[in-house]
Amino acid sequence: MILIPCPHCGDRNSSEFTYAGEVHSRPSPGDARQGPWRDYLYGKDNPAGWTEERWFHGSGCGKYLRAERHTVTNEIRATRPEVGAGASSRTRP
């Protein structure tokens, strides 16, 4: 069992969360070329080490959060609430 420290709810079983992918900075949709946009949509760094990810707490607060997770040990050293557009998509608790 992996415990994910939700910044809102505290330590919860990872089964309450949905993985929402690595965090990448988004190129400007207005003037991004095809290559960088494709990399943003489909590219994965997939490092054997620390990575920053987005998780969705669907069985809890219904919020997105960011987590720094070590992909080899599954240690999570920091989480924080997601901010900005799409930070919350819950319709019900």
Added chain:
Amino acid sequence: MPETSSTNTAGAVEVGDGPVARSPIRPLPPVRLHAGWEVSGRRSEAALQLADLSPLAKVHVRTSPTSALASFLEVGFGRSARDEGGRLVVGAGPDSWTVIGRTGTASEIVASLQAAAGAEPASVIDTTHGRALVRLTGSDARRLLEKVCAIDFDDAVTPDGATFTSSVARVVTEVVRDDLDGLPSYLLACERSSGQYLFDSLLDAGNEFTVEIDGFPEKEI
């Protein structure tokens, strides 16, 4: 709605003119009508009881935690308290609340919350018919819930008034500890379509504690 129906002990309700609302959880006989809802009139004396409270008004609120409506509700995330009108205000999420009131009072609650919100952005929705609500009461309630939910139910972590949303029997459930007469008691709310399953799962988990089904309570909330 006036009670235009009579009850018989076989469980069938003779319905009068008005429409009848039904909980997603089948009521045990004797069945009666209460404010337009079909409810169970059964009474249990067991030490651990499970009752269907789905007819209660359940209003869902979403607004900024810094808004006027949030100040009006007073209750923060993770806590619950009764307001002056005897309604239970539940801090269900960082920016969401559930207000639970007596059967048939949903439109009244919605109106008062919308008035409190004023011109600020807020979502106030009557979810009475979209959510199931059950109450588990008894000294063994905590041991039962520990079988189906990974949350720590110790008094230090979830005291009276605590609330959280988590997986209960694999169903996303809003849990509120709301003790009754000194007895540990928990309100559990989930989507209507999962209501009967959650009810049956709690009964199954409570088999070893001889849990019994109780009817709709006289003191609703």
